[in-house]
Amino acid sequence: MKKIAFVAYFFFEEDGVASLRARVLSDELKKRGHDLDIITKKSFGEKAQNSKLLWSLQVFRHLMRKDYDKLFVTCGPFWHLRFILSACLIRKKKFIVDIRDPWSANLKEGFGGNQPRASEKVIKRAEFWEKIMYKYSEHIWAVTEGMKESHKEVVGSTDKFTVVYNGHDIDVDRYADVSTEKNDVLTYVCLGKFVEYGHERAERALKKLRDVNQQAGHDYIIEFIGTNEELTSPIIKNLGMEKHVRFIPRMPYQEAIMRASKADIGLGMMRNEEIEHGTKTFDYIGLGLPIFDCFTKGSLFHQFFEPYLTLTKTVEIPLETRRKFSRRNIFKSVIDVFEE
Template identity: 25%
Template sequence: MKIIYITQHFPPEIGAAQGRAYDMSSNLSKLGHDLHVLTTFPNSQPTKKVFKKEKVNNLSVYRSFRIRDTKTSTVRRLANYLSFMISSCLSGLFVKKVDIVYATSPQLFQGVTGYFLSRIHRAKFVFEIRDLWVDFAELLGQFKNKKLLNLARKLENFLYNKADHIIVVTHGYKKRLIDLGIKEDKITVIPNGVNPSSLNQLVTNHTNSVKQQYAIEDKFLVLYAGNIGAAQGLDTIISAAEQLKHDPSIVFMFIGGGVEKQTLMERARTLQLSNVIFIDSKKKEELASYYDAADIGIVSLKKHPLFEITIPSKVFDYMSMSIPVLIGVDGEAREIVEKHHAGFYFEPENPTDFIRSLKHAQNNPNVLKEIELNVKQELLQSFNRETQAKELSEAFTHLTNRNDKELQKKTTSF
């Protein structure tokens, strides 16, 4: 069937959203579907182009205009979202005879594009919820205007109700939608995961070069790689690093960017923490050597019930690279780590408990070695994106078959 896949985040951009979009669309294509990806130009690359169509493997990719997000202004970010919503609505008109319009969020306005194009093409509208965008925006103080918040909630509920089917990434998200009045049989859970083929492409055995580069050959390397934002609660890790600054055996490394990075760097400088290293964002292939050098990887979110139904993609990133996980997220994410013997839990936003868990891991090298040997296979058995693409394809087929049966009934009754 012909599928429009709407995602503002797509390679060569770096991040979890981009990875999921590329892997899922590629795997759907391998299953025989005709994929047309509506995306935009990389935010890191200034461009005056309004539209570009290209082939990425077997995917037809349509890049359309957006106002660049500077990541320093809420107004600018909103303009970025809305400009892509409008331009993707236009680029979606170039695709003909569509069966499924699949829109992924965040951000929420991609759902508007999905709904609009599904009406134009008389196709089924499937809405993927990877983030409770409005709830998180309110929690993190990104929506301070109550009128705007209420409008966002109304739009969210409108899209939930208009979608022919909804894909969510956690069982907690599914329960939350059911509590909002969405029928259970309208929701399918397809969590994040990893593409088996991508594991074989990553370069390894660079441990010594990375540790030599930073003169930390004899250190226990604690890695955080990802968004350094308001939700991650990484100030806890800086507090722990301060308490451990006289322990010569441990060093912390942060790789990535985000709204909180500058604040964390300034605090580390003020505290004169020589055991903390900050590095700019890296491409996936560049990250492989840092992953290989790490002794353990941090997954952290603030302490709040909403985050207990969230599974950060970093859990799967670390597991896919055979890195033991130090997880400061309760709920579903913690259950995955503990069920698959992938690492150690610490209470979110509790530096003392973080240190307890970290030292326990450091003092049990045999356990760490066992995790490194087995965790990748555990991941592939339960969170394989090739298998997940088949589940998504089945959901699409069920949806279109149901539509055919409904049309047949109407024709017969007429």
């Protein structure tokens, strides 16, 4: 049994889908008998929760005092990482860093072009701490090959990196008997954010969806579950797709998954197809839903997910594939690093 300081700033369901990865991993570590000290945004009270600096100082103080064998930290955010790594270096503790999103790469590219490029000062500071992270860490996890390779320019090597795919936390057997022919009207479903990943990308994706269905003579409907209606509606109206769209308010994750399982094809986008896979992508696969192909042919994302992409045809995804991408199965293949 190991005593593990487990830092997951975003850990609760209210924090969105990004928190699922941390919760599933913590469950698997507990099943292995490890003693976890789980540190979240709520760990140091309301005042610290409302101040990045105060929370960072509190986590540094906590890690300097507590007894633990090694530390695990999942990022983002990244603003606390310098305090966490400093505590580990001072105390000579082993640490594992889980990178759900790249740090300096996103700053350089403006998060897929959705924001301005960060200043050189901010980028250099991020690169400095990435080098420290790489030099002294025991293991670094990245969620895609592209994300792993994006660090080579900064740290010079990726030997410490392991690709640990995001995966899904869906009970595949619960949806094992889902038919590929479920609806009289071809139904697409989008879970969560859409336009936030790029207005022009969103418009191109929806135009393509409209056009391929018109060419095939299909009636269709898109269900946006928990998607920002205010941002999305102008694009829908501009494309004349109002009668083909239904907005459904945000709901608890399991309810959203149940609703999505009744659709035929999943819909989503990436900010950067060279370094991202997306969470909802694996949710669709877990449900047995193929994914609407609005991606750039030849991108790393397109190459990886090509067997599961479609336009208007329903595609059966084997149960074996759906189980392979379960978070719990993915973690079982790498969890031994906590016991080294």
